[in-house]
Amino acid sequence: SQTIHQWPATLVQPVGSPLSLECTVEGTSNPNLYWYRQAAGRGLQLLFYSVGIGQISSEVPQNLSASRPQDRQFILSSKKLLLSDSGFYLCAWSVGGRGTEAFFGQGTRLTVV
Amino acid sequence: GENVEQHPSTLSVQEGDSAVIKCTYSDSASNYFPWYKQELGKGPQLIIDIRSNVGEKKDQRIAVTLNKTAKHFSLHITETQPEDSAVYFCAATGYSTLTFGKGTMLLVSP
Numbered sequence: 001s002q003t004i005h006q007w008p009a010t011l012v013q014p015v016g017s018p019l020s021l022e023c024t025v026e027g028t029s030n031p032n033l034y035w036y037r038q039a040a041g042r043g044l045q046l047l048f049y050s051v052g053i054g055q056i057s058s059e060v061p062q063n064l065s066a067s068r069p070q071d072r073q074f075i076l077s078s079k080k081l082l083l084s085d086s087g088f089y090l091c092a093w094s095v096g097g098r099g100t101e102a103f104f105g106q107g108t109r110l111t112v113v
Numbered sequence: 114g115e116n117v118e119q120h121p122s123t124l125s126v127q128e129g130d131s132a133v134i135k136c137t138y139s140d141s142a143s144n145y146f147p148w149y150k151q152e153l154g155k156g157p158q159l160i161i162d163i164r165s166n167v168g169e170k171k172d173q174r175i176a177v178t179l180n181k182t183a184k185h186f187s188l189h190i191t192e193t194q195p196e197d198s199a200v201y202f203c204a205a206t207g208y209s210t211l212t213f214g215k216g217t218m219l220l221v222s223p
Binding site: 006032034042043044046049059090092094100101102103104105106107109 | 122145147149154155156157158159162200202204206210211213215216218
């Protein structure tokens with residue numbers, strides 16, 4: 001069966017420090033991969049998605065970047081964190097094509113201080 | 114692109130009552146509509162979904178209805194229990210990504 005791993009679960013980082021969040025998926029090949037952010041409200045904001053290795057689409061221009069160095073690995077990064085980067089970050093995957101469900105990881109609670 | 118509106122933002126019910134959450138979408142080409150439940154501090158979990166060739170789907174206490182003509186779909190929870198308390202999201206497909214509603218916080222009081 002497929003599983004998704006996301007780490008760390010919680011992270012407290014000072015302003016201006018770098019960030020690296022990692023997500024891996026097991027049990028499937030060539031998944032679509034996504035990074036979402038959930039701020040103080042409840043909405044899910046799509047940050048990046050990837051349909052293949054090295055293929056990254058950015059939905060919202062900001063202080064973050066994403067990379068997909070391997071088929072089932074998706075990394076969210078920042079060179080210098082801002083206070084406004086605080087939030088709950090969620091990785092998700094889906095099979096390719098239209099009309100399929102997405103499966104979420106357990107999330108990373110990031111607090112920038 | 115797709116736009117999904119979800120109402121209400123907060124819903125409080127007594128245990129045993131029914132709860133209904135409604136969503137509308139804008140892209141008539143969307144054909145897949147999942148519902149997710151998110152408990153505090155966790156990632157959203159898929160609880161039920163419906164495709165555009167079906168008008169209604171039921172799974173025990175949970176049901177979803179879809180009106181393609183009106184472009185709206187709803188989640189129905191019957192005989193609510195305190196463990197149903199969570200945030201619920203509706204979503205609709207685009208070509209590559211799901212578009213989510215802003216969520217409904219459901220509170221079920223004992």
